Amino acid sequence: MNDRTRGAVFADPDVAQAYRRRAPYGTETFTVLEGLIVEPRVVLDLGSGNGAIAREMTRFADRVDAVDPSAAMIEQGRKLPRGSDPRLRWVLGTAEDAGLDGPYGLATAGLSVHWFDAARVMSRLAAALAPRARFAIVEIDGVEQPMPGMLEIFRRYSESHHRELTEIVQELVAAGQFVREGEQRIAPVTVRRTLDEYLEYLHSTSDYAPVRLGARAAAFDADVRALFAREGMTAIERQYVTVVTWGRPVAT
16 A cells, blocks of 8 residues: 555544644744745745644744645634634645645645656746745654554554654655755643543544545454453553654656
8 A cells, every 4th residue: 555545634623623633833833934934935845634744834924824735624724823823825636736826935845745746746836935934844743652562563554664754855856856955843742642542543543544444443443442451541642753854856
C-alpha cells in the first residue's frame, strides 16, 4: 500500500474528528516560522488537515491559504480556534492540483509531506514562492514509547513502513528537489491521554483508523485495552518534539 493510498483515510469524518487527539506543535514552532516569512506576508500551508499550523499562522501573516483534500478535515478546522479568521482561506484540493494564488512569502507542510508526489509539489512550490521565500517542513517526533508493548501491537496491525522526517528530507535532497538550509528542534511538549483518548488518537492515524483496519478494528482496540490492563495503566503520558526543517524547493 503506497503513501497516497494510505492518506485517503483522512477523508473519513470519524478520522477527522479523532484528529483532535494529535499532539500539539511546540509554541516556539510559530516563532521559527514567523522568522522565516518574507514579503509578501502570505503563507501557503499544504496538507493543512484541521489547520493546526495554518490557524496559528494567522497571528503573523496577512493571509494563509490552507490546502487540504479532505472536506471533513476542513469542516473540523473551521470549528477550531481561528478557524474562521478572515485571514485564513480554506482551499479544498491536493498539493499537486489545488489552485495557488502566489507569490507566497512562506510555504509550510506538516505531517502531510508523507503523502506528496514530491517532484510535482516541489516544482509547484518553486514557481509559487516569492524570491528568497522558503519551504518549511514541520514534523512531530515522538520521544521513546513509554509502553514498549505497544510496539508489538503496531507491528501486528501496521501495513506500512513509517518514514521519518529525516528520511523524507534526505530523499528530497538526493533527488535534487530540495536545498536544505536549516533545522530547529523545539522544546518537547508532554501529552497525557486517558486510554479512551489514546485509542481515539490512534484512530486518527493512517494505519490504525477503523476505516483502514476494517474487520480487524475491534481486535486492535481489544489488544490495546488488554495491554493497558496488564500494565495496570488507565492513561499514557508521552513527550513530543517538533522539528522544523527549511530550505528551497527546486523544480525538476
